[in-house]
Amino acid sequence: MNAARAPHDDANGGLTRRFTLSRAREQVIQFALLLCALVSIVTTVGIIFALVSESVVEMSGSGKAFFQEVSAVEFFTETEWSPNFAGAQQHFGILPLLVGTFMVAGVAAMFGLPIGILSAVYLSEYASPRVRSIIKPVLELLAGVPSVVYGYFALIFITPYVLEPIFEDVFGMEVEVFNVLSAGIVVGIMTLPTVCSMSEDALRAVPRSLREAGYALGSTKFDVSVKVVLPAAISGIVASFLLAVSRAVGETMAVAMAAGNTPSTAVSLLKGHQTMTGFIAQMSMGETPQGTIEYKSLYAVGLSLFVITLVMNIVSQQVMRRFREVYQ
Amino acid sequence: MSAPSPVQTTQLLGRGKREGRIFQVLCWMSTWSSVAILLVLLIGVAYQARGWLDWEFLTSFDSRRFPDKAGILAGLWGSAWTILFTILFSVPIGIASALYLEEFARDGWLKRTIQINIANLAGVPSIVFGMLGLTAFVYMFGLFGAQGTFQVNQLSFLGLTIPLPLGRCVVAAALTLTLMILPVIIVASQEALRAVPPSLRHASLALGATKWQTVSRQVLPAATPGIATGVILAVSRAVGEAAPLILVGATTFVLYAPGNIAAPSDIVENPQGLLEAPFDSFTVMPIQIFNWAQQSKPEYRQHVAAAGIVVLLAVLLLLNAVAIIIRYRSQKRLNY
Known part of the structure; x- marks a missing residue:
């Protein structure tokens, strides 16, 4: 800016602000x-x-919006979800879909989190570089397998070869072809790489001096890993947990294939349950005509899904940011 | 608290050792379980596909009634077209965004907003992108068509006819996938650009190059291997993705390839097909697999679906191998 006003510039056409x-x-x-x-x-x-x-608000000229026809109170408190029925039988209560979604996410968390976090501890505290060089690509491969493949895996392997022998033959309980447990397990496997790599980053960010102080006080490797390093990295691990659950909530194909299409508020892991994403997938396969209330219910469920995952992601980012501030 | 006696101390030490051992074994088992899961998955799928995956499977269309006649040809061509357009749309926009954020943008509210926005978009479930695609590309907000604000049905120029709204076609799907993988491409490209040492930029600027000359001739070539790796990983995510495509209208049962080009020789015989293909209806490999796995006949459910999965995984493995080769070669060549 100042260069433009320097006297010699005007004369020889040097560093001026002229248009060129x-x-x-x-x-x-x-x-x-x-x-x-x-x-x-x-x-x-x-x-x-x-x-x-x-x-919510009609803007594109396609008649009334979903919440202008169905009240938000009904949407959140009604316990029945039956958009395909007609008249008085048609109910729009999102509760059954929420129950299904969070059951799948809960199973996924119970399955994926312990394995993910223990793997992270092993990779960061115990494993030799050679083991790391094997495990890291395997985790990347697991993360790269498409979700339809996991859906197939749940349907063709986990339900008939793992769940049925355990629950039907040993406990005498009936396992449905589509069930929450198999869907939850595969979603857990899908979230495992995320949990593992994020937790491992958090564990590795714990300064060496903390570990050495632990050893100097006579702690064993177990004490240092569990009582010093893990608590120090807890916010990173919590962030990975939240991100994993939000991924599990938004996961579609594997859940649509393995968890079934029955909306229900009953908490039963061996039965089929429809989830929010499962409903969106099933409904859009049927080519629902645009403008009908069933079609708009897709968007109401989509909006709920978007808000839930967004909130979880933002909380996860906030937790991560706090964790970064501690050691830098 | 009294000090432990020597006997107690030994007991305590012993317990600590045992605890440590058990914990270590638990960690070890968890870690290797992911390897076991991957092996079971791959071997299981290969076992189910055995005898079903042959040349005929790769070169024939789907069959509703005869499992041994069903093939993945429609999905292969559909995936190829969709991914081709996804790459065409997403790579230029993704790299340009990364360049703006890393090389041009001043630190301020705009850059911060875009950055936070990208981080949040990366966490949006893929099916939500499908709903965006359905509204924005398939129906185009209801702006066009008989009841729309603009009473036009198509745009024609140079022999190319673009339907308005786009409808359930290859380009609508590619645009949807583009929006979905953009955050991944932008973040990967930003990291690659950040890895280019500032000295390179300073040297170029000092020699009198403009900002854009510096970026396009020095920084971008140096960051290309990193960007390419990120792009390939993002694209392989798009290849395996099915959820948003269910919404933007990949059909489950299709007996033709987009533009009726089902073999390279068809391009010569029917060059007009190349112009029609982008706006044709289609299916992709993951959707075909999804459809087969939901059939009631066990041959479809188990074997045909497994054969489809092997083809899909082979394509993904090929893409990843290219990414690894690029990473390896660039590590050998570039030393800052």
């Missing part, structure tokens, strides 16, 4: 790049607009 072609080109390019960066903001706005315009 190459300078204009730079500006145009920078503006184009900015536009590309704004695509992500437009995406967020688009998601919110799409979900809200069909479910």
Whole structure:
């Protein structure tokens, strides 16, 4: 800015703020790049607009929005979800879908979290570099397997070869073809790489001096790992937990394939339960005509799903940020 | 608290040792269980696919009644078209966004907002992107068509006909997948750009290059291996993704490839098909697998689905192998 006013510039055409072609080109390019960066903001706005315009406020000229026809009170308190029925039998209570979703996420958490965290402790505290070099790619592969493959795995392997021998032959309980437990287990496997790598990063960020202080006081490796390192990394582990649960809540294909299509508020792991994502998948397979209340119920469920996962992700990020502040 | 006697101390030490051993074995088992799970999954799927995966499976369309005649050809072509367009849309936008954020944007509210926004988009469930795709690309907010604000049904130029709204077609799916994988590509590209040492930029600027010349001729080539790896990982996520495509209309049972191009020779015979394919209806491999796994006949449920999974995993493995080779070669070549 000051250079432009320097006396010698005007004379020899040096560093002036004059308009030149190459300078204009730079500006145009920078503006184009900015536009590309704004695509992500437009995406967020688009998601919110799409979900809200069909479910809360009518904006796109397709008749009334979902919550203008079904009251929010009914949506959140009614215990029956039957959008495909007609007339008085048609109920829109999201509770059964929420129960299904959180049962799957709960099983996934009980299965994926302990294994993920113990693996993280092993990788960060015990494992040799050679073992790490084997396990890390395996975890990446597990994370890269598509979710339809996990759905197939639950349906064809886990239910008939793991759950049926255990629960039917040993305990005499009936296992349905579609059940929450098999879906939860595969979703747990899917979240395992996330939990493991995030927790491991948190454990590795714990400074060496803390461990050495533990050893100097005569602690065993177990004491140091469990009573010093794990508590010091707890916020990173909690963040990975929240992220994993939010992934499990949003997981679609494996759950749609393995957990079944029966909305129900009964808490039973060996029976089929429809989840929020399962409902969206099933409903959109049926080519529901645009503008009907069933079609709009898709968006009401989608909006609930979006809000739940967004809140969990934001809390997870906040927890992570606090954890970063401690050791830097 | 009194000090423990020598006998108690030995007992305590012994207990500590035992606890430590048990804990270590638990950790060891958890770690190797992921290897076991992966092996069981791969071997199990390969076992179920044995005898069903042959050349005919790769070169024939689906069959509703005869499991041994069912094939994945429609899914292969559908996936190929969808991914081709996803790459065409997502790579330029993704890299440009990363360049803006890393090289041009000043620290301020705009950069911070975009950054937070990208982090949050990365956590949005894929099916929600499907709902966005359905509203924004398939129906285009109801702006076009007979009842829309604009009474147009299509846009034609240079022999290309673009339907409005897009409807359930390849391009709508590719746009949806683009929005879904953009955050991944942007974050990976940003990391690759950050790994390029500042000295490279300073040297270029000091020699009189403009900002864009520096970025396009020095920084971008140096970051290319990192960006390519990130792009391939993001694209392989898109290849295996089915949830958003259910919404934007990948059909489960399709007996043709987009644009009726089912073999490379069809391109020569029917070049018009190349222009029609992007706006044709389609299916993709994961959707076909999903459909087969839900059939009541065990041949479909177990074997045909497994054969489809082997093909899908083979494609993913190929993509990942390319990513590993790029990473390996760049590690050998570049030394800052």
